[in-house]
Amino acid sequence: MRRIGIIGAGQAGLLLALGLQQQGYEITVITDRDAPAILGGRVLSNQCVFEPALRHERALGVNFWDDIVPSIGGVAFTSGPITWKTPLDHPAQSVDQRLKMSDWLAEFADLGGEVRLHKVTPDDLESYAREFDLVLVAAGRGPQFDSLFARDDRFSPYSEPQRAISMMYVSGISDRVFPGVDFSLGPEGEYFALPVLTARGPAYGMYFSGIPGGPLDCWDGVTDIDQHFEIAARLLAEFFPWAKEILDHAAPNGPLDHLHGRITPIVRDPIGRLPSGALVLAMGDAAVTNDPIAGQGANLAAHCAAAYQARILEQGDAPFDEAFMRRGFADFWPLARVTTRFSNDLLAPPPPHVLATLETAQSVPAVAHRFAQLFNDPSDYEGWLTDEAESLRYLKSFA
Ligand SMILES: Cc1cc2nc3c(=O)[nH]c(=O)nc-3n(C[C@H](O)[C@H](O)[C@H](O)COP(=O)(O)OP(=O)(O)OC[C@H]3O[C@@H](n4cnc5c(N)ncnc54)[C@H](O)[C@@H]3O)c2cc1C
Numbered sequence: 001m002r003r004i005g006i007i008g009a010g011q012a013g014l015l016l017a018l019g020l021q022q023q024g025y026e027i028t029v030i031t032d033r034d035a036p037a038i039l040g041g042r043v044l045s046n047q048c049v050f051e052p053a054l055r056h057e058r059a060l061g062v063n064f065w066d067d068i069v070p071s072i073g074g075v076a077f078t079s080g081p082i083t084w085k086t087p088l089d090h091p092a093q094s095v096d097q098r099l100k101m102s103d104w105l106a107e108f109a110d111l112g113g114e115v116r117l118h119k120v121t122p123d124d125l126e127s128y129a130r131e132f133d134l135v136l137v138a139a140g141r142g143p144q145f146d147s148l149f150a151r152d153d154r155f156s157p158y159s160e161p162q163r164a165i166s167m168m169y170v171s172g173i174s175d176r177v178f179p180g181v182d183f184s185l186g187p188e189g190e191y192f193a194l195p196v197l198t199a200r201g202p203a204y205g206m207y208f209s210g211i212p213g214g215p216l217d218c219w220d221g222v223t224d225i226d227q228h229f230e231i232a233a234r235l236l237a238e239f240f241p242w243a244k245e246i247l248d249h250a251a252p253n254g255p256l257d258h259l260h261g262r263i264t265p266i267v268r269d270p271i272g273r274l275p276s277g278a279l280v281l282a283m284g285d286a287a288v289t290n291d292p293i294a295g296q297g298a299n300l301a302a303h304c305a306a307a308y309q310a311r312i313l314e315q316g317d318a319p320f321d322e323a324f325m326r327r328g329f330a331d332f333w334p335l336a337r338v339t340t341r342f343s344n345d346l347l348a349p350p351p352p353h354v355l356a357t358l359e360t361a362q363s364v365p366a367v368a369h370r371f372a373q374l375f376n377d378p379s380d381y382e383g384w385l386t387d388e389a390e391s392l393r394y395l396k397s398f399a
Contacts, residue, residue, distance in 0.1 A: 001026050002317070005132035007120045009038070011047070011097070012284025012301035013138030014104040019060050019309045021113050028132070029108060032119040039102035039199060042256040046167055046205040047097050048072060048181060048194050048295040050376045051090035053302035064103055069093045070195035070202050074180035075372035077358065078242055084361045085178065086368040088376060092181070094205065096169070096198040097298075122147055129278035134320040136308070137272065137282045138301075141263060141289040148272030149282050155340055161262030162347040163189060163291055164210040164217035168228050169196060169203040169253035170246070177204070177246050181295070181375065184240045185350075185358075189216040190293060191240045203253040204246060206232055209293055212262075215239070219260035228258040265290050265344055267336075270329045271322060281325045283308060288336045290343040295375060300336055307331040335379065341386070342378040353391040364398045 002025055006013045009031035017027045033041065049057075057063045072092040076085040109115050118124070122145055128135045137145055183192040189210040196205045210216025216235060222228050229252050236244040252258070270287040272280045284301035311328040318324070350358070361368035374381055385391055 002133045003028070003131070004312070005030060005128045005135045006138055007031070007128075007136065008138035008140060008284075008286070009033070009101055009105050009115075010138060010140055010284060010301065011101070011298045012286075012305050013136065014101060014108065015056065015060070015062070015302055015305035016136065016138070016283065016309055017108050017113060018062050018104060019305065020312060021108060021111055022060060023313060025312075027108075028114040028116060029105070030116045030118055030120055030128070031105075032117065034115070034117055035102040035105045035109075038105065039098050041098060043167065043169060043259055044097040045298060046094060046194060046196070046207050046292065046295065047100075047298045048092050048094045048375075049298050049302065050088070050092040052377055053299040054093065056302045056306040062104060062107065065093070065095045065100070065197055069095055069197040070179065072180050072194055074178075075375060076178045076180060076182045077185070077361065077368070077371075078183070078240075079185040079358065082359050082362050083242070084368045085180075086361075086365060086372045088180070088372060090376070092376070094194055094196040096196055099197065099199045125272075125280055126274050126276055126278065129274055129276065129280060134312070135280040137280055137286045138284050139286050141285040145272065145282070145286060148274075148280065149268035149270060149286065152267045152269055155267035155337065156265065157344055158265055158347070161212065161264050161291070163293065164212055164219060164260070164262055165292060166208045166219045166222075166228070166232075166260035167258065168206050168225065168232055169198055169257035170206060170229070170250040171201065171203040171253045172250045173204050173246060174249055182243060184243055186239050188214045188239055191236070191243060193243070193246055198253055198257070200253055203257070204250070206246065207292070208232065208235060209291075222258075222260060225252040225255050225258050228252075228260075263289065263291050265340070265347075267340055271325050279322055279325060281308070281328065287329070288340060290340055291347055293346045294339070294343040294378070296339045296343055296378065300332075300339055303335055304332045338382050339378045342374060342381045345386075351388070353388045354385055356395055357385065357391055360395050360398065367395070367398065
């Protein structure tokens with residue numbers, strides 16, 4: 001049986017590891033933290049996973065939280081006087097990645113998968129390439145494997161982070177808070193909140209996305225949750241007062257349930273060539289990193305795992321050569337490309353036809369519904385909101 005090494009135990013690497021393990025492959029996951037360290041560590045993401053990506057998890061039977069996770073049934077949007085709410089066709093869900101990944105890693109090990117604890121460097125990859133028939137790099141975003149996976153300038157319009165981001169989980173939320181993705185847009189940036197299942201129980205993930213240098217870019221130096229909570233309360237009251245009810249009875253969910261940082265969106269060539277000539281294949285954020293503004297990274301990671309798994313199975317005993325790697329990425333890329341475009345466009349000031357669409361959504365539920373489904377599946381974005389004439393024609397059809 002073929003031996004496959006996967007670097008990283010996140011949404012991309014573990015979903016592929018669990019899927020291939022079920023097919024009888026001998027999988028080794030090499031990762032820098034074990035399950036208890038993940039579970040007891042700092043919060044990682046807001047991880048809103050929409051139904052098309054959940055389908056992959058359900059197909060593998062690793063959707064362990066379906067009966068207890070709060071349902072994310074809709075999308076609410078507010079920007080100044082514009083405000084609307086619409087249901088999602090199928091509920092999304094957010095399971096704290098600390099809980100999800102620690103459970104998945106434990107499941108993988110319980111079923112006989114090999115887990116090695118090691119912080120992998122690019123130099124280590126040569127020995128893995130000799131040991132395994134295929135090496136996948138699923139080690140997430142960041143520059144650590146920059147030397148291997150070249151930036152693709154055609155699809156990477158930004159060379160700097162476009163937002164200062166921050167996130168905090170709070171619990172004790174009033175029942176009146178919208179049980180979906182509650183998204184607000186202002187001149188200083190964005191704020192959104194959504195229900196999350198954490199190891200401590202249900203909570204809400206509160207996310208601020210500030211234009212660099214603006215008043216929402218204020219997180220540098222924040223080190224404890226109480227300070228984070230205080231700043232979040234001030235920002236809500238000042239910039240998103242319609243959403244401040246969320247904190248009325250809330251308290252921080254845990255001391256490590258906050259983060260802040262900046263992410264540069266980058267698309268990379270997913271094939272890395274080692275000095276020996278051996279090839280390794282990137283997946284998830286290691287291949288395509290987006291700013292979290294559209295909440296798509298974990299979704300793309302799941303789609304990537306599903307696409308690669310299908311190609312690996314199809315490959316049978318044939319070598320995992322460059323053509324195989326290109327085919328695997330090509331299956332994933334159409335969705336990744338449009339999702340990346342959608343995410344990157346959301347970071348830019350919205351053009352008038354997009355503002356007109358958001359405004360019309362307030363009075364025309366079909367427009368609100370169509371916009372919200374973009375988060376489920378961004379494929380509809382191109383040819384609609386990327387095309388001013390088509391967008392205006394669509395809006396006119398409701399006049
Ligand atoms: C604040 C925030 C909010 C977000 N909200 C959403 C959202 O609502 N919806 C959504 O879909 N996405 C969201 N995302 C993005 C999403 O979390 C990521 O896109 C997703 O987790 C990527 O999965 P991955 O498996 O590729 O990488 P990761 O989840 O980063 O996993 C990487 C794994 O590799 C391990 N690792 C890293 N370096 C090494 C190394 N050198 N050696 C060995 N192991 C290593 C890590 O420990 C980890 O196990 C958000 C991200 C952030 C930061």
